Amino acid sequence: MKKVSESIFVCANCGNEFSKWSGQCSACHEWNSLKEIKSLKSKNLNSKKRRGQETEIKNLGKIQSTPNPSFDKEGRYQNIFSTEIKEFDRVLGKGIVRGQVILFAGEPGIGKSTLLTQLIGKIGGLYVAAEETAEQIALRVERLGLDKNKFDILETNVVEEIEEIIERTNNVFKIVVVDSIQMVSCAESSGTPGSLAQIRESTFRLVEMAKKSGVAIFIVGHVTKEGDIAGPKMLEHMVDTVLYFEGEKDGELRILRVNKNRFGPTDEVGVFKMEEKGLREISSEEVSLIDSKMPQIGSTISVVMEGSRPLLVEIQALVTESFSQIPKRIFSGIDYNRGQLLVAVAQKVLSIPLYKEDVFVAVSGGIKISDPGVDLAVIGAIYSSYKDKIIMGEGDHKGSPVLIGEVSLLGKVRKVRMAERREREIKSLGMEMMKIENIGELKKV
Ligand code: TYD
Ligand code: MG
Secondary structure: OOOOOEEEEEEOOOOOEEOOOOOEOOOOOOEOOEEEEEEOOHHHHHOOOOOOOOOOOOOHHHOOOOOOOOEOOOOOEOOEEOOOOHHHHHHHOOOEEOOOEEEEEEOOOOOHHHHHHHHHHHHOEEEEEOOOOHHHHHHHHHHOOOOHHHEEEEEOOEHHHHHHHHHHOOOOOOEEEEEOHHHOEOOOOOOOOOOHHHHHHHHHHHHHHHHHHOOEEEEEEEOOOOOOOHHHHHHHOOOOEEEEEEOOOOOOEEEEEEEEEOOOOOOOEEEEEEEOOEEEEOOHHHOEEOOOOOOOOOEEEEEEEEOOEEEEEEEEEEEEEOOOOOOOEEEEOEOHHHHHHHHHHHHHHOOOOHHHEEEEEEEHHHOOEOOHHHHHHHHHHHHHHHHOOOOOOOOOOOOOOEOOOEEOOOOEEEOOOOHHHHHHHHHHOOOOEOOOOEHHHHHHO
8 A cells, every 4th residue: 555645734732633734723722833744644544444344334233332242251341351450440430441542641750650560560461661671660660569470571662563562462461551652653754753743653553553453552641740742632632541640749649530531431530649669549538638637827628529539638828918019829739710710709708908919829739629619718728828817617626627619709609519428528537617608707717
């Protein structure tokens, strides 16, 4: 078959593809983000038709939802298999599906290689080392106290070699980990390793390989602090599942989040702690992102829902007199615009002149919160810091004040999703929620 070389344009911001260049991406409206890619195999890779196959119509009644379902001796369904790491399984749905391609993204140093090494340590597999040497991996495996025999290592950064090995070892490996895609290149394609063209081409080939052979492939992708590396964004469209591994590098806590999943839910998270001997799973009961056990000025406690599990978080605020024309607003762990809005609501409803103050808000444990149930706790922490006093409820609160609720523009506190579940969590820890219907009531406590 003749190789077709054609140009396409990929948006470095959102990963959408276009046949023509333009100054602005019509999908995400980013300016100057389209990059030209000379794609070698794009013609036949985009087409589902395989060589030598006749075009045919299939009746859905004759189609089984997974290719050749088979059961093992214990009657377990073989097309989905467990990672043998509970938190990992929950995030994926039930486990790994045959032929699934999973993008495993996260900042450098966050622990991607560590977790995937632990995964192979449990279920065995092929580790494609494109970044490290086999010796370095051996060192990590030893450090983690894992069984070296579970590991097959392929030291390469050429995608054709990975293809060849997968083809040759047909069905020997359940999973293949490619660490990392930024280092892998395709000999037939132009561009340096890590370039858009190379990442795209290499991923296309891995996806094709996974679908053909049934092996599940984990593709490791680094993202920067801003999450703006083009590679992983573009890859999201190509794979079945996108997992993000997050956390504060200095902190111990790591959250495994699922962003897209063709085979399972997208709202579950897994929680781990990075320790001396690798990542340890953290159960619901153990998760507490609370720094201060005693009530403190500028600190409140809240419960956010991550999928079906409640997480106890501490919100810390620091409000200090501003000496700059435009006061500082710094939010870590909560959305900037949401933070701005909460500051404005607090200023208006609580009648406090925050326009003269610098406001810093942080979530302990370094997790990112998108749950609006944390609104009230943010406002409570800001108010407490501004007033320089501890917020205290009427009852006997053990420890810090617990505030849960979404706050409206008028300062009304709305009930949150899964409110009962959150309250139960608080009760089980011997704490009590403060009942507040309007943020104006904070003045009284
Ligand atoms: P790594 O998995 O190499 O990160 P990534 O692949 O995402 O770039 O993890 C790097 C960090 O994890 C490194 O700073 C050391 C730390 N670490 C531990 O704390 N304990 C361990 O057992 C291991 C293997 C790593
Ligand atoms: Mg790594």
